[in-house]
Amino acid sequence: MGMKGISIFLSTVAVLSLGSSSTTSTAKASSDQTSNSSRVYVVYMGSAAPNSLTSTRASLRTDHAHLLTSLLSRKANALVHIYRHGFSGFAARLSEEEARSMARKPGVVSVFPDPLFKLHTTHSWDFLKYQTALEIHSFPDSISDDDDDSTPPHTSVSDTIIGILDTGIWPESESFNDKDIGPIPSRWRGTCMKGPDFTSSNCNRKLIGARFYNSGDLITDNDSPRDLVGHGTHVAGTAAGSVVPGASYYGLAAGTAKGGSPGSRIAMYKVCTAEGCFGSTILAAFDDAIRDGVDVLSLSLGSSSYQPDLTSDPIAIGAFHAVEQGIIVVSSAGNDGPKRETVANFAPWLLTVAASTMDRNFESNVVLGGNKVVKGEGINLSGLQKSPVYPLIYALSAKTADADEPEARNCDRQSLDKNMIKGKIVICDTDVPIYTTDDQIEAVKSLGGIGVIFDRDDDNGIMAETYGAFPATAINLKDAKHIFSYINSTRNPVATILPTETVTKYKPAPTIAYFSSRGPSAATNNILKPDIAAPGVDILAAWPGNDTAVTPAGKEPPKFNVISGTSMACPHVSGIAATVKSQNPTWSPSAIRSAIMTTATQTNNLKATITTDSSSIATPYDYGAGEVTTTGPLQPGLVYETDTIDYLNYLCYYGFDTSKIKTIARTTPNGFACPEDSKADYISNINYPSIAISKFNGNESRNIRRKVTNVAGDGEVVFTATVDTPSGLSVKVIPDKLHFSKNNQKLSYQVVFSSTTSAPKEDMFGSLTWSNGKHKVRSPFVVSI
Structure with missing residues (x-):
């Protein structure tokens, strides 16, 4: 033809x-x-x-x-x-x-x-009603205190375009106003699609594009770019929302809202509804975004219960071709933690983001008779008296005669005696996953209860769910024991639930969120995933202006909402990537990824090592290179550029043959062919900012190659290697000094890993850092047995 x-x-x-x-x-x-x-x-x-x-x-x-x-x-x-x-x-x-x-x-x-993909929210753990958000004072986020100056530097006008694949956008939000933003970049080839509730005038110089897609199977909420879920609006505001003074959720988390890159433009690709996101639609959006001319693509979605093969993973496929065209693709790690090998979006051309907490907390305490205070967390606008005057009961004590104990403990409506619940604050267990907190609150309310205290496993991490006007809060099991002791020793136990207060400078922060998916990748242990961590717990950002579902009685719908998930962590990094791109327009996607990873921090606000929610020391399986920083990526010193041949070799080592790779790739070097000896172990040698070695035993050594590019801008410069070596491992860097004579010069080195014990018993974590006194370029490594 x-x-x-x-x-x-x-x-x-x-x-x-x-x-x-x-x-x-x-x-x-x-x-x-x-x-x-x-x-x-x-x-x-x-x-x-x-x-x-x-x-x-x-x-x-x-x-x-x-x-x-x-x-x-x-x-x-x-x-x-x-x-x-x-x-x-x-x-x-x-x-x-x-x-x-x-x-x-x-x-x-x-x-x-x-395949049907899911938004990467915390639904499985029922942490939040809409499972999506985050913010942090020490890091870029969608809202910060008025005196916070930690948002990365930016110009008021930027030509950087962030494309977002999500549930659409609420264009009337002040986070998407185009005040002081210049003309739309002339290279932009996108469009603003119309719908029954969306016109071309809904786009402006900030929101420059909006598309929606028909999946062929999902018909609900699919005829307009408008967001009727909230997730996409929240993500877009977190990544690139304009500066909005006086933002809050009914007075909580008050401050000035702004995205990680407030000067960037937004292009929304509505690929999801409340039902999920079909892979075919995700691919259609990738296809359009590549042609439209975006610089960054942000995907807060992915697989959950399974990890698709590269040949059947729409995100990996679409991202491969986007990166070919110079677009950096940032994706969420998933919310299937804290189990190992749950991380999603494992392809090496993706920048995969885990979720962490921040130094702001939402406390809603319980006051018992005798004015003993028990710490609780939750977002509610409780109208209860501050004095403990309300009867208190454990749900199990209200069990009907024919009910099962687990159902009653977890506040199943059919398992509780209405006469015993009416007028009381009820303690509900949370160890049966089929009961969400929404279900439990509705059950208690329908039986005449006036408040709910949720007790949670300490290891699950406690974070603030949004309960609206209903008095509700969550406590850990350790504190719950004090409440049960009080109930058992008191004839007429009473309590109250206080309305939420915002607590700032909370310590320790960050910690890695319980729900955040962990590495190593189930697909291959020779690439470390996730790559980076960013705030993903209790984030406040823009929200659809007509959402009565999150509106307490007598209140106007909120313009901002607080939610959690790796979905919220992802756009923080997307905003930083856009800022790096705006200041270094010629940098490749892999150079930007490297700059973000090698300048990460592993220290919390107690000046101690970052931990998980359960207080264990965080490892690269939890947070990759560490917690993202805002200014470090702008001056990384050295970058690891993963070029075309690296990705093609990765496909060879992964199991693709030469003919298939030549069909996949837009361009292949002349004479390219897969090495005759192609096996998964060689994936460790693609030029990645981290190092991962698998199936290591005590009777061998592994030689890993890397190449760095000097972007320090200092002309002649010398970088010296230092290694943080774990017990049982010997690590030698050859050479241990890199002498650069000019900017953009590339130099290679090798790292030799060998065991100092005959039989390593567990995976080993360490790091290699190149420093010239001004820049520190850190690469984590993992040696798995």
């Missing part, structure tokens, strides 16, 4: 892809009329046609066009999305047999069922 034929072909199928809200209805109708064996599959065909980003009419590769023609001649309503800008392929409704047939066609890299 020639170029003219391809253009005509595209015009005939465009209505079947992304353009109008009617597409969803058509696809849904098709779904209803299709056999149970038919579902949406993604057909991934690697790189796009060479001129697909620059031509006025996007072109398709010939094999791509032929495959689409064949499909549409058989199934007119099958097509869901076409990918033609950043990469090649499509999503279509196919039977399993048709999918297998597609996979055998020339030019096809992989065919896989359309």
Whole structure:
């Protein structure tokens, strides 16, 4: 098919892809009329046609066009999305047999069922009602105290564009005002799509683009870029919200709201609804974002219960092609912690972010009879008296005769005696995951209870959930013992729950959040993930202005909301990445990632080593290189640039063959071929800012190679290596001094790891730091047995 034929072909199928809200209805109708064996599959065909980003009419590769023609001649309503800008392929409704047939066609890299991804919030642990947010005084975030000057330096006008794949945006929020922002960059090729509740005038010089997508399966809340969930608005405000004085959640966390890069532009790609995010839609947004001209992509979403293979992971696929085009892709690590090997978004071309706490806390204390105060955490606007005058009962004591004990302890409505609950504050256990705090509060309220105290496992970490006007708070099990002792020793126990107060300068901070997913990656232990940690607990940022679900009685809907998750940590790093990009526009995505990782801190505000929520010393499996800093990445001294050949070799070592890699990659070096000896262990040698070695035993040594680029700007400069070596390991750096004669010069070195014991018993953690007296460039390493 020639170029003219391809253009005509595209015009005939465009209505079947992304353009109008009617597409969803058509696809849904098709779904209803299709056999149970038919579902949406993604057909991934690697790189796009060479001129697909620059031509006025996007072109398709010939094999791509032929495959689409064949499909549409058989199934007119099958097509869901076409990918033609950043990469090649499509999503279509196919039977399993048709999918297998597609996979055998020339030019096809992989065919896989359309996966449903989740927003990376804390729903599984029920920490917060909407499972999403964060802020911190010592780090960039969506809100800070008026006297906080720690936000990274920025200009009032910036051409850096942050693309956000999420639930949409609430454009009327003051966080997206375009005051003092200059004209939209001329290179911007995006659009502001219209919907029933969204017009082109909703975009401005701050919010320069807004797209939405029809998934073919999800029809709810999918006909406009407007955010009806809150997650996308919150994320966008955290990453690049404009400066808004006087922000708070009903007076809590009061201060001036601002994103990590307030001068950056925002482009929203609505790929998720409250139901989730389909992989085919995520790929469509990647495809558009690459063509639109974004500089940073921020994804607070990913897999949870499983880790897809690279050939079937839409985030890894889309991000690979975005990085090829010079776009840095920042992603959340997931909320399946604290178990090992739960980290999501493990591809080495992603910058993967874990979640940490900050030095601000929300306390809602319990006062017992005798005025004994028990520390609690939660966000409520309690109207109870401050004196302990309300009867107090443990839910188990109100169990009905035929109820099971666990259900009663966890405040199951059907398991409790209404007469015993009415008018009392109720203590509810939280060890049965099927009961959310919302469920428990509603149960207590329906039975006439006036307040709830949740007791939580100390190891789970306590963080502030938003309870609105209902008096509720959470305490740890250690403190709960004092309450139970009081109840058991008192004939008529009484208590009250105090309204929330904001506590600042809380210590220790940061700690790694309990829910934050941990490394190593289940896919490969030879790349350390996560890469970095950032604030992700109790973050205040912009919120949809009509959300009555989080509005206490008698109050106006909040303009800002407090939520938690690695979803909230991710945009903090996206904002920093945008700031680094604005000051170093020629830096590659890997140079920006390196600058962020090698300047991280491992020290908390007690000047001690950062710990987890359970007070254990945090390791690189918890936080990667450490907690992100705001100014360090602007002057990193040295950077590790992971170039094309590194990523291609990674694919070789991962198991791809040369022909498939040449189909995937937009450009490959002349004569490129996978090394004959390609195995997973060699992944350790791709030029990454951290080092990970797997399957290490006491009878061997491993030689790891790295290359650094001098960006210190000091002309002649010498960096000297120092190693923090764990017990049982010997680490030698060759050479241990790097002499640079000019800026941007590249020099290589080797690190030899050997054991000092015959049988290491546990994984070993350490670090290598290059310093010239002005800059410290730190790389964590992990040697796993």
